[in-house]
Amino acid sequence: MAKFHFFRQRVGQRVSRSASGDVGITVFLIVCGIIMVIPLYFAVLQSLKPFDELFVFPPRFYVINPTIGNYTDLFRLMAESWVPFSRYIFNTVFITTVGTVGHIFLSSLAAYPLAKYKFPGSVGFSKLIVFSLMFNGTVTAIPGYLVMAKLGWIDTYLSVIVPAFGSTLGLYLMQSFMNDLPDPLFDAARIDGAKEGTIFWKIVMPNVKAAWLTLMILSVQSLWNTNNGTYIYSEQLKTMPYAIGQVTAAGVARQGAASAAAVIMMIVPIAIFVISQSNVVETMAKSGIKE
């Protein structure tokens, strides 16, 4: 009976479904989902293994004597760093927050006119965006460094944050979603006397919530893991992934701490993912904005 109710929820919303198909899909998804989640499970498992179990080969998919020793080891090592570890955490949190918020705002702002209106240069610029996604980063590293040096931004937060604002992926993603917004939505607002700024903030952004929540996941994930090695020299400005990398770099002896570090680094991206995904589901359940 409970199972019946489980699928019943949706039958009112969508039609043409066979019950056997629903069950088949559910089973298929659960099986594939378990396969996909193995590495995540394995990463957490490794961090709980005591030293003598860590190096068993082939690795076991269970742990006999679970321990939190790896975590305490990691925190002890972190406390010994020359620059207080809180500084590294601050750097990463700061870069991730400012970079993500700025990137979402600026790329959405630019994506709105590019997606909805034609004006001289708009088509060309959109093409430029897509093309730039296809150029390999290895060879642009040197010109990029020269640009940064000319601006005098080497060894400052700016060298990491500002390029993140202009990351190409975000604009392209926002543009794809904004293309779908129906034009009457804007016309109605304009008749009511709304300015473009108001339309952007009050109409466009709420309606592409799914897009910027997705972008938030991608942006946080990449900025959170950045170790900005190229432009930053001062130890005080370095990030958490860099610091953890240093702490756990000492080979076999630090393997336990390294596996604990890997889990700790995953917590924030996963939390952001869960928050944003549950929001997407919620907004879409309430609205029916399509024409």
Place this chain on the structure above:
Amino acid sequence: MTTTNQTAKQSTAWKNIRKYWAYKWKEAKKARTYYAFVLPYALIFVTFTVIPVIFSVALSFTTFNMIQSPKFIFIDNYYQLFMMDDLFLTAVKNTFLISAITGPAGYLMCLMFAWLINEMPPKFRAVLTLMFYAPSISGQAYTMFGFIFSGDEYGVLNSLLMDWGVLTSPVQWFKSEATIMPCLIVVILWLSIGTSFLSFIGGLQGIGRDQYEAGAIDGIKNRWQELWYITLPNMKNQLMFGAVMSITGSFGMGAMITALVGFPSPNYAAHTIVHHLEDYGNIRFEMGYASAIATILFIIMVGANKIVQKLLRKVGA
């Protein structure tokens, strides 16, 4: 007579050009709010992306060792790449093989899983999305495949196959030319649930319920028809986005292969264009040559993108 005719013609042509630009200028002035919207992003994008790319393309016509200033050599780099560099041709072949298989297959996998997950009730949907996206979150997850395809008897795959009596001696999965590619393709496919998958999920959730209800009234019979006539046409923009992601991902494959099989791979059996590029850029410091490789890779991706976009226009038709 003819001269006056010509001048008249010239002046009308000139007038037309002027008219065209005057029109464009008027259009541009009307759109000044939009320019103001795009400007902050455009400034950053041009400074940190467009300028370095143009600089690199220019470098591809030079020989540049990063110490002495670049020397212009016209198309020598390109000539050398296609005429003398056998390894580059191997790299092109491998890259095309990887892209031709993992590009479309990975793309369809993302679409299929996103679609099936979207059929589920909301709470369950959120959990499944996290499960499928997990490999992308756990960063270096693919190193696990090192254990699975490990070449000795203790490797997961070898020990299983030997227990079942399929093999009598262990296979060097990542070390022999014959098995390296198939194994890598499996890993790449498993890893392909990423950015495109997320955008598909977002796109699917943006499709209004009323559309499906209207579709049912119009005589849509099963979920396959619903997928082709309602769902896919409604997420065309996300499909295009996903296609670009698949193209850049599959043609740009490199770092992950290095992590699994090392660089260079056994007898260059898994040598891709990006490997070739990084070899010249990061190891030999021949930046001009590396830039030429990047430019060719860029042209290949743009071409692939053109073809895929054409195919995608047929969706729902």
